[in-house]
Amino acid sequence: MNIARRSFLAFLIGGAAGTALSPLPWKLTDDLSIWTQTWPWTPVPPDGEYSYVNSVCTLCPGGCGITVRKVDNRAVKIEGMAGHPVNDGGICILGASGLQLLYGPRRVKAPMRRVGERGEGKWETISWDEAIAAAAEKLEGIRSAGNPQGVACMVGDRYGTVPSLFERFMTAYGSPNFMSDAAIEDSYRITLNLMHGKNAIPGFDAGNADFVVSFGSGVIEGWGSPVRMFLAHGKWKDENKTLVQVEPRLSNTAAKADKWVAVQPGTEAVLALSMAYVIIKENLYDKSFVAENAAAFEDWRDDEGKTYPGFKTFVLNGFSPADASKVTGVDPSLIVSLARSFAGAEKPLALCGRGKGNTPGSLHEFMAVHALNGLVGAINRPGGVWAIDVPDYVTWPKPGLDEAARAGLEKPRVDGADGGAYPYTESIISGFADGVNSGSAGYGVEALLVSGANPLYTLRDAQAVRKAFDSIGFVVSFSSYMDETAAQADLILPNHTYLERRQDVPAPFGLNMPVIGMSRPVVPPQFDTRQVGDSLMGIARKMGGSVGDAFGWESYEACLKETMGAAWETLEKDGILVKADYAPEGWGEAFNTPSKKFQFFTGAYRHGENKDLMSQMKIEGEAADFPLILIPYDSMRLASGPVADTPFMAKTIEEDVLIHDDVYVQVNPATAASLNLREGKVAELTTPVGKARVRVHLSEGIGEGVIALPTGLGHWANSKYIAGKGVNVNRLMSPVADPVSGLDAAWGIRAKLARA
Template sequence: MEIKRRDFLRLFGGVSGALLIDGCGLDEVFDLPANMIEKAKKGAGIEAWSSTICSLCPGGCGIQVRMIDGIPVSVKGNRFYPVNLGGMCPLGINALHELYNPDRAKTPLRRSGDRGSGKWEPVTWDDALKTVSEKLATVRKEGKSHQVGFLGYNERGLMREHISRFMRAFGSPNYYQFSLTQNDTVAYQLLQGQSQVPAYDILNAKLIMSFGANFLEGGYSPVYHTKLYSHHQDRNTRFVQIESRMSLTGANADRWVPVRPGTYGALALGIAYVLIREELYDKEFVKNRTFGFEDWVDRFGGKHTGFKSDVLGNYYPERASQITGVPSATILELARELGNTRPSVVLGDGGAVANTNGTFALMAVHSLNALLGNIERGGGVLFIDQPPVQKHAMVSEDPVARTGNHQTPIAQPDEIAFPMTDFSIESFAQHVLAERPYPLRILFLYRGNALFQSLNHDDLVNALKKIDLIVSFDSVINETSEYADLILPDHTFLEKWDEVSNVPSVGFTHVGIQHPVIQPLHDTRHTGDVLIELARRVGGTVGAAFPLNTYEEEIKFRMKGVYLSGEGAVATQGVRQLWLDYLQQRGWQIGRYASFEEFWDRLLEHGGWWNPIRKKKSSSEVFRTPSGKFEFYSQTLKASVDRLVAKAGAPRSSQNLDLVLNRLNISARGDSVFLPHHEPVSYEEDKPLYLIPFHVLPNPDGQAANLPMMQEMFGYTARRFWSSWVEIHPETAAQYAIAEDSWVWVETSVGRLKVQAKLSHAIVPNVIAIPFGLGHTSYGRYAKGHGVNPHSIIRNLYDLISGKAAFEATKAKITLAS
């Protein structure tokens, strides 16, 4: 039953400070069961608060939900949960919009028209599960279990392991995750052998230099980083933000340095030049804990150029300035400040990695941390311990599963591209289209929206059309799930159990417990429970892979390991790092509980567990490389290229090496290939302007476009609401007779978009920027038909090392619209 949001809140004595909006003629409504509305009409009753974890973005913030007579009416931050300490972003504050969204899928749905037609009919859960399980059983009976795929989104911790366990027991190697942060760890793998995104000890650093990392507005946990940033003045910390368009982080920095798109790595190497030339680097760390800094000789007597020689020979400030557009005097200032301020830490993300040269750019950025010697040191770069959760035994595979799991994954690159990853959405789409190395017959979709976020829309649509059965687990139908055959609706996060652990870039070990604050409002089910049910219906070793009956039991099973470890503490008032450290040094524990049940009750009451005390790591744990050191010269990348050369033909053939490097979009030759270096981006010469998409806090990945308040806040910095715009420097605008609010066409070789112009000095001349997040063609009444999607006109290009999309590798022209 639909009710206007303002009327709903007035039933509880007012709007409690909430904003009332009336955007674009759409009157915001909540959709609740009739009995809840009738209960609310009786007036305010018993108040209670329930702690859980928000999952509207990857940030993992602790929240508290205000309940009146069991009805959620408002949300606030949990001030004792260590990730956000009471802070919240606009998304979390508006969590009730997701719970009461009128466009939720309220029951299982079966497609009744062509794929993409938006025509559905309701079906019972039993009928839907029967259809899916019978299809799964048929595939297994035919010995083709590997022809089933699972495309997830940002799931971590238990949910990731849960899906992986289902797929392994079933017998398919085709479980993938697609998101805008996909393959973020490749540079760290090449330099340190680390497969996780590091954390940065911002609180204890005296200087933070960020190459494109908009950590106050995007990334993994903006609220966590905002809390750290809030201490910068009293701790005399300086922030330097380097980027092509001034982000929220840039606006709050002590210094913003504009840089030409695609040249972040060259700037980092220009700074490295000064650090090395003026001996401002940590000589002891570099000598004892790095490989490939000086020129060196291999075991066969071959001479190799080191990072020092390569940088001093190629990246002097004047050349770096020519490449980047940053004055050489500025490069000198940045390097000297970095080298003379300790501890300092350097971050890279955003524009630094969103290009065809992103891997080498991030390698260059991270190499500055090695020069400063601040890896695994206070105020530097940290790699976080995994929580001591209890895990099930390995899956027992029957012959069908063993055979299926040994098949080549369908998304695995079978040519030269993407050597450092087992998945890119591009290789997935092309291989499904070509049925190479086999057809994909069943695909599960879990959350996410690959069609909206990816670049090659048409090929992905055609790939989806080739799959016999697509099953989507989500709460609202979006552009991707429009091509499903069945919608098996999941709960919203306020209705479900989950575990949210070790959010990337957060500087301590933690586990948040998400639990239902209200029973499901509609005929929805937890995807974790549905997978258990499907496994049981398939039977045999697939069913036996899940010994517990529910996903809730799985969470409790995992947390018994945390309980038994005696480490860390439940996140409660007064439990801070210094106190935990004091107790640990004396062999004491913060919490001794009479039973696991008491520990579990405390977890649910307070939201989760954390352990800020990091275990001391050996050098081999910090540097999991062939040399056991930080590798300026990446032997991992060298081995990968050698394998590709051998695959192409004779291993020692220089022609084959050139073929491989050209296919990988690498113009460097010799040892420079395996060192951090600048790779020029191949822009189209006939287009005068660089086009970059950017992300805003209320809707960073497009997933919040179905929440009306987020549409109202979308352009809060530009005073644009429910619509898109293009930002352009006044000097550039004058060249094209463009004024503020002019309607313009932004045109690339892929297509064109019509938007209004926003003149801004906070962008590099000859660069234009369009926010990402709007332009939906599906996803409910509040999302559909508002704004434009800049990804729809960006060239289908990738970093051919990591597989990340090159969102900033497109140039455009701009003209006034008639």
């Protein structure tokens, strides 16, 4: 057959036209679109009966009330609980996405024992009996070998029944090495101890303040109870109140503040004391408070008759705005006007603790800022700082101790938080790694129990922490999730998540009234997990003897019920116990110091003798080798505590924070130009303790010579939605022990940046 070119083309064109005119292509397109929308693997969420369960969120120390929407037995959404005293219906990004932790891919589904190398990720699932027996046997072995002090324990929160059970276990077992995660709350507690003479936690009546000076506190970035601070911030805007943010970097708080005071990093205390200078010099302080309720304002004498300069002398001798300006970089006239506005306000309030408050910070700084509050009388009054008694409802009789326990408890602590060097500090989690690695306590650490904490991620100088972990023979994790610490453990006894367990949630941080919350099971346990209190009691009972005897309760819930006593019913019904008519103690009764007054100075912290106060708290590294200063910064969208970002949160990480797996370091354009770095360029960031690959982001929100990295990135265990992205800034930083508290006070580290 001979097909002519002409007839072939005619056939093609005719065919095409015919097909186009027929319904065929349209039908096919339609079918295709229908077919591609009915993939059988697209889930169709089943409908069912709707219900709501109220509980308390425990993902941070904020203690917000939550209402969980359920469809049959599935929890489908977490919302803020309306009318709750902490958050009144609001919720933060982590709380709102909490179901992604409950139903997340990194849950530990049953007790597991490591079978491969540490961190290799090879596990065998074992029964609860086996798991409890394995832990008990190992701990019993260490104890009978005469080294009970060689077992250490780290918990997340300090108060409540679960941390108290761990503390009790350590006491009965015979180890002094009980530690809790440290934060600004610890520094505030020591501040109140020294200046008020009270064992108290701070409450901030922030919503009622009218002139707030925040020394680096991330008021809208997770400081305190985050949602409560958001609400206070909104109230300030509505009522035209003033927020002044003192911070080296343009944080969100600084951007939202009425005035951003860009201070040299680490010199916030100097600025606070210089404000005090102006207030004292110009006679603007609260005369009645200072004269009648405060001590050591004027020169004072200690018990031995030695005279010390009072706060007034100390401040007037060294903190004139002109002098302070040289250190802080803040214009003297601004310091003067700031001080005048602060003292002139009706309800001024000064806050401190950087960012979210995850690093305890320098005690000197806390006391300087608290002294500012004292000067204007913003103590235990509306709009001020209130000293709230620490939760004291756990009133169990002391456990009986056998010979081994008594001997163990006599031994020095590994973290250095002993009577001698740091008499005001209960535990120093940041000092643990050093203690283990140097063997300073005189004995080895053989086992470590970790509950509610993720030290391998959150502790600074990660290499040292890792080294310490590697030297500890037996690590038990009670984590619900496969976090960094659980991944390095030998045995995991998974806890229920906060949505599956009943537990008391005492004292939301920063709330100015005593509150106890109660989280309750919103859904039944999804996996073969167990409330950590029951796991711990199981281990103790298995060990028997005086350790077992210390835990006479039938179960954790029985213990909780007995501990709560009369409050149990209210907690069961409302999920919260509030002292609604709570009022702070008046100035006459509020102080329990030796003078029964507010102590501007105390013998414990003789500011006048410390010659370095005008300089900043020293951070690691020398300027010659590391010309830049690296500071970490916090963001609500990046969870930086023991729990990592959820997939929803990871979606909201901004484009100037993360690109694919690279984190952006914020650099001032002038600094970048001097280093020959441009926007988006890959660079190597080096500090005295580590180096990392980063990308450069030019930012006018940061001064020359200072660079900033976000916290909360650089997870390596955890789900693929957050692991492997960016750099863990804790790996690049090194803790600096505060001279009085021993707690980590590092606000940054020396660094250098070079083209990669």
